[in-house]
Amino acid sequence: MKNKGKFISFEGPEGAGKTTVISVVSDRLKEQGKEVVLTREPGGIKISEAIREIILDNNHTQMDAKTEALLYAAARRQHLVEKVIPGLERGAIVLCDRFIDSSLAYQGYARELGMEEVLKINQFAIENTMPDLTIFFDIDPAEGLARIAKNDQREQNRLDNESLRFHESVYKGYQKLIQLYPERIIEVDARLSKTTVIENVYKIITSRLM
Secondary structure, rough: OOOOOOEEEEEEOOOOHHHHHHHHHHHHHOOOOOOEEEOOOOOHHHHHHHHHHHHHOOOOOOOOOHHHHHHHHHHHHHHHHHHHHHHHHOOOOEEOOOHHHHHHHHHHOOOOOOOHHHHHHHHHHHHHHHHHHEEEEEHHHHHHHHHHHHOEEEOOOOOOOOHHHHHHHHHHHHHHHHHHHHOOEEEEEEOOOOHHHHHHHHHHHHHOOO
16 A cells, blocks of 8 residues: 655764754644654664664774675664654655665765665665655765764764765765656755755755655
8 A cells, every 4th residue: 555654864974064954844844734754764763773883983993894784774674663663654754854765875885785785785775665755865975074074062973084085976876766767856955054055955855755
């Protein structure tokens, strides 16, 4: 049976400002009387948050790339069955900070595991559950990392501390995904003011899915 709700994922380089924008957009949708499930990956529920801590721990620099990809898929599976799918079945709008495209860009492309190989791992995890819409926050990787460095409130994790070259490779991975899935992935300019980005994201969601 087709889900009653709408599944929207948000993607982008580190420091793109997704988390702030998603929170405001969630509140605006709730003000319109919508049921909204605001969540993130990896995480969102107890088991997946525990896996998140393992993945992003700065002490785990020796983690193998395939281990990393499998941990993301495991966290994604539990998150889906425990939080995302039940929300969609209730008819809610599920707003998720990162989903499968992150694995394809980070592990598939930047870690050079192969996007097809990482897709296969994740197809086993997600079965047929894919976002109805993905919003990509477009920002130069160097600018995103500079934002993180200036933000005293954010603790830098293992991925933040990767080289600029790695983050540039992640960005290239995302560009390939945008070419592959132009109907699903919509770009927003994340360099603009926070207010403007919020308005642009809200308009995309309401025009495409409401």
